[in-house]
Amino acid sequence: MTHFTRRDVFRMSAGGIAVASGMVAMPSILRAATYPSRPINVIVPFATGGYNDRLSRAFMPYLEQELGQPLVIVNKPGAGTQLGNSYALNQPADGYSILCTSAAPYIPLTVLLQNAPYKVDDFTMINLPSRDYTLAATSSGGPVKSFAEVIEKLKKDPSSLSIGVQPASADYANMVLAFQAAGIDPSKLRIVTYDGGGPARNATAGAQVDVGFVGGEGFLPLKSKIRPLAIFAAETVDWYPDAPLIGASGLKTDFVEGSQRGWAVTTKLKNEHPDIFKTLVMATEKASKNPKAIETLKLQELATTWYGPEASNKAYLDNAAKMAKYVDLLK
Amino acid sequence: MIDISAFQEALGIMFSSVGSWGWIVPGLIIGLVFAAIPGISITMAMAIVLPMSLYMDFFSAIVFLTSVYTGAGFGGSVPAILMNIPGTPSSFATTFDGYAMSQKGEHNEALGYALFASTLCGIFGYVLLLLVLEPLADIVLRIGPLEMFAVAIWGMLLLGSLGSTYISRGLLAAALGILLGTVGMNTAGFTRGTLGIPQLLDGIAPIPAMIGLLAASQLLGLAGRDYIIEADGARDVSLRKILKGCWGTLKYPGVLLRGSVIGIVIGAVPGVGSSIGNLISYAETKRTAKDSASFGKGNPKGVIAAESAVASGEGGSMATMLALGIPGGGATAILIAAFMMHNIVPGPSFIETQKPMAYAIILNNMVQAVVLLVVGIGFIYAATNVMKVRTRYVLPAILVIATLGTYAVTGEVSGPITLFVFAMLGFALNRYQYPVPAVVVGILLGRMLETEFLRSYQLSAGHPLYILERPGAMAIFVIMFASLAMTAWGKRKQNRAEAAEARAMEKLRDEAAANAAHTTPSKG
Numbered sequence: 116m117t118h119f120t121r122r123d124v125f126r127m128s129a130g131g132i133a134v135a136s137g138m139v140a141m142p143s144i145l146r147a148a149t150y151p152s153r154p155i156n157v158i159v160p161f162a163t164g165g166y167n168d169r170l171s172r173a174f175m176p177y178l179e180q181e182l183g184q185p186l187v188i189v190n191k192p193g194a195g196t197q198l199g200n201s202y203a204l205n206q207p208a209d210g211y212s213i214l215c216t217s218a219a220p221y222i223p224l225t226v227l228l229q230n231a232p233y234k235v236d237d238f239t240m241i242n243l244p245s246r247d248y249t250l251a252a253t254s255s256g257g258p259v260k261s262f263a264e265v266i267e268k269l270k271k272d273p274s275s276l277s278i279g280v281q282p283a284s285a286d287y288a289n290m291v292l293a294f295q296a297a298g299i300d301p302s303k304l305r306i307v308t309y310d311g312g313g314p315a316r317n318a319t320a321g322a323q324v325d326v327g328f329v330g331g332e333g334f335l336p337l338k339s340k341i342r343p344l345a346i347f348a349a350e351t352v353d354w355y356p357d358a359p360l361i362g363a364s365g366l367k368t369d370f371v372e373g374s375q376r377g378w379a380v381t382t383k384l385k386n387e388h389p390d391i392f393k394t395l396v397m398a399t400e401k402a403s404k405n406p407k408a409i410e411t412l413k414l415q416e417l418a419t420t421w422y423g424p425e426a427s428n429k430a431y432l433d434n435a436a437k438m439a440k441y442v443d444l445l446k
Numbered sequence: 447m448i449d450i451s452a453f454q455e456a457l458g459i460m461f462s463s464v465g466s467w468g469w470i471v472p473g474l475i476i477g478l479v480f481a482a483i484p485g486i487s488i489t490m491a492m493a494i495v496l497p498m499s500l501y502m503d504f505f506s507a508i509v510f511l512t513s514v515y516t517g518a519g520f521g522g523s524v525p526a527i528l529m530n531i532p533g534t535p536s537s538f539a540t541t542f543d544g545y546a547m548s549q550k551g552e553h554n555e556a557l558g559y560a561l562f563a564s565t566l567c568g569i570f571g572y573v574l575l576l577l578v579l580e581p582l583a584d585i586v587l588r589i590g591p592l593e594m595f596a597v598a599i600w601g602m603l604l605l606g607s608l609g610s611t612y613i614s615r616g617l618l619a620a621a622l623g624i625l626l627g628t629v630g631m632n633t634a635g636f637t638r639g640t641l642g643i644p645q646l647l648d649g650i651a652p653i654p655a656m657i658g659l660l661a662a663s664q665l666l667g668l669a670g671r672d673y674i675i676e677a678d679g680a681r682d683v684s685l686r687k688i689l690k691g692c693w694g695t696l697k698y699p700g701v702l703l704r705g706s707v708i709g710i711v712i713g714a715v716p717g718v719g720s721s722i723g724n725l726i727s728y729a730e731t732k733r734t735a736k737d738s739a740s741f742g743k744g745n746p747k748g749v750i751a752a753e754s755a756v757a758s759g760e761g762g763s764m765a766t767m768l769a770l771g772i773p774g775g776g777a778t779a780i781l782i783a784a785f786m787m788h789n790i791v792p793g794p795s796f797i798e799t800q801k802p803m804a805y806a807i808i809l810n811n812m813v814q815a816v817v818l819l820v821v822g823i824g825f826i827y828a829a830t831n832v833m834k835v836r837t838r839y840v841l842p843a844i845l846v847i848a849t850l851g852t853y854a855v856t857g858e859v860s861g862p863i864t865l866f867v868f869a870m871l872g873f874a875l876n877r878y879q880y881p882v883p884a885v886v887v888g889i890l891l892g893r894m895l896e897t898e899f900l901r902s903y904q905l906s907a908g909h910p911l912y913i914l915e916r917p918g919a920m921a922i923f924v925i926m927f928a929s930l931a932m933t934a935w936g937k938r939k940q941n942r943a944e945a946a947e948a949r950a951m952e953k954l955r956d957e958a959a960a961n962a963a964h965t966t967p968s969k970g
Contacts, residue, residue, distance in 0.1 A: 172497075190493075193647070195647070198644060198645065229644070231644075282635035307591075308634040308635065308900070309633060310631070310633040314716070317716055321586075321587030322588070323590040323905070324905070336793035337771065337772075337794070338795075340587070414789040415789055415791075
């Protein structure tokens with residue numbers, strides 16, 4: 116309780132300071148020179164314990180070291196990140212609120228499917244170190260041995276295998292694209308829907324469904340309970356080299372990247388205070404390249420790769436465009 | 447089964463890190479206090495202390511967090527018994543008989559029963575966990591949607607035992623609860639009943655809704671009184687009575703055992719958690735009890751049944767977490783986060799490579815359950831003093847705390863708004879004699895009922911014979927129907943026996959009367 120109230124007080128005082136600074140109309144250069152002068156909120160639009168929460172907490176000490184101010188993690192879960200995203204956009208664009216989120220697929224999904232009151236380019240990426248891809252897998256003791264076998268069986272009888280997947284997700288789009296490419300009518304499949312990656316993975320590992328299409332990274336702790344059939348990536352994935360690429364199954368199919376997770380800010384901040392944005396980018400780059408940070412995060416299977424704002428933003432926008440192209444599959 | 451050499455090593459870890467035992471008592475107290483505040487759930491209590499644990503070494507951090515978990519499991523029953531407001535959703539069933547006991551002035555005993563049931567079944571749950579850690583984890587993964595649907599139906603049977611004056615209103619209330627429980631985006635991605643409000647996309651927040659429904663009617667009812675319990679002499683706080691309740695728990699080994707088994711199995715299933723185990727345990731105990739008519743009116747067995755399932759559920763969800771790395775509920779999700787922050791990833795490989803550590807964690811939890819007994823008695827002793835405070839001071843305080851609590855649940859004003867809306871609904875339901883608990887059960891189970899039914903339908907492609915492929919589900923349904931039939935049969939036999947007895951008594955009385963009539967004149 117004390118923790119929450121204290122944070123609320125923080126937030127209130129933050130609001131007060133923002134108003135005050137607005138009234139004094141301090142020149143932005145002066146403000147940038149003093150940035151950051153107080154704790155920075157890290158908005159995580161997920162509950163405690165998820166990937167982004169873990170990433171933010173593990174990376175926090177190294178980023179604090181570079182910024183010279185404490186970070187405060189604010190979990191704002193709900194409505195597929197829409198609540199957290201809206202919250203972030205409602206904060207003053209002063210650099211004291213940054214996001215640690217799964218930018219893809221969630222920001223485009225909330226825009227395309229939930230009519231969220233913001234646009235994909237309202238957010239600008241600082242760095243997206245974690246890239247997750249859809250993995251088609253089966254229970255380790257299951258009869259299916261390869262993705263080609265899945266295609267073969269489903270071609271004969273589309274209801275011969277049950278498929279576990281999250282609806283309205285990148286995984287779902289990838290599954291439909293793959294089966295369409297193989298000439299299988301997706302509407303005849305036995306599709307079982309799960310409302311989260313976790314339940315879908317458990318169902319796959321426990322052989323509740325014959326084949327599961329889920330983000331691969333979450334499978335790592337359950338690695339010994341599953342058999343990877345195909346990963347929807349262009350090149351071998353460094354955190355799961357044993358997983359065969361979808362291209363290797365002989366299927367020519369387009370796909371969307373599963374998840375792009377990492378650090379972002381509002382585009383308003385970048386446009387209005389490019390200097391603050393630059394400070395944040397430099398701090399994140401330094402922290403990402405800190406050998407100690409890399410070592411600690413690697414032990415927790417968290418990513419630190421530095422792609423930079425240009426590459427990250429491009430990957431994010433490309434992915435969003437691809438999702439918009441296949442939006443009918445997501446519905 | 448148990449690995450002896452790993453077990454010995456585990457004892458080594460336990461005793462070589464005695465320093466970490468110091469975290470047990472603060473952890474328990476934090477858990478007890480936070481869970482006793484309506485609106486603060488176990489998950490939230492743990493999320494709040496999680497950052498503190500980062501500065502401890504691994505074993506201390508886990509000891510601290512699991513102590514909070516253990517304490518919180520019991521803490522929720524304190525307001526449930528004293529004020530009919532469950533501190534956490536898992537202690538909902540405790541209100542049925544616990545509050546009724548309080549009303550009779552037996553709050554000391556009721557808390558004693560709850561505490562001892564928690565302690566005993568907590569230990570029992572962990573003993574079982576020690577024995578079946580690995581096999582249980584594999585079984586849990588095999589539990590599919592049809593099995594879960596069967597469990598949800600079982601939970602719904604509880605409605606039959608919630609009893610109201612009008613059956614039709616009870617069913618209507620349950621239907622309303624289920625409808626409310628299905629608001630939001632369902633598992634297939636369809637959105638229903640959100641009225642365009644994004645906060646409702648994830649469904650109605652159950653904790654604020656539950657507090658609104660239960661607390662509002664309660665508080666309004668209490669407002670007219672001077673004290674929570676009217677009778678002067680009944681308000682005492684007595685250690686002797688608390689201990690009497692503790693001791694009394696031992697008289698019901700059957701209830702404890704059934705509650706524990708139900709709690710462990712349901713607690714172990716990922717995504718279900720202890721908020722359903724207590725309902726099923728209560729319903730089963732009531733149905734099989736000879737004195738089922740006295741349930742809901744202050745039968746200690748009701749309190750024991752509910753609390754035993756909550757306490758042992760903790761062991762069940764720890765099993766899933768340690769062996770599979772899958773959280774069974776919110777609290778274990780936080781524990782996993784804590785493991786990860788110390789660079790340890792629970793799951794199959796953790797059990798293989800670090801079995802002694804897993805055993806040490808389990809053993810430490812047993813120690814915590816024992817310590818809880820002492821700390822818990824002290825806590826109860828302090829908490830029951832609430833009875834001595836005038837309602838005019840208690841009620842506003844509770845309302846403020848509950849409102850803050852619901853704000854904390856959602857992190858924004860939607861929590862208090864939910865509280866307010868459901869408080870109005872609860873008041874109206876009470877006014878027109880619709881059973882409020884039926885609505886709460888519907889909200890708690892509606893989502894699960896729908897999700898699991900939908901998945902079973904998707905898996906089977908609509909073929910009802912799919913059930914033949916799921917022996918587990920068949921077994922659950924068979925046990926459920928057998929238990930129902932046996933209860934009906936037992937009730938019938940009991941009714942017949944009672945009728946026969948009544949007839950015999952009548953006959954005797956008639957004869958006696960005849961004799962008396964016959965003999966009286968001769969006397970006179």
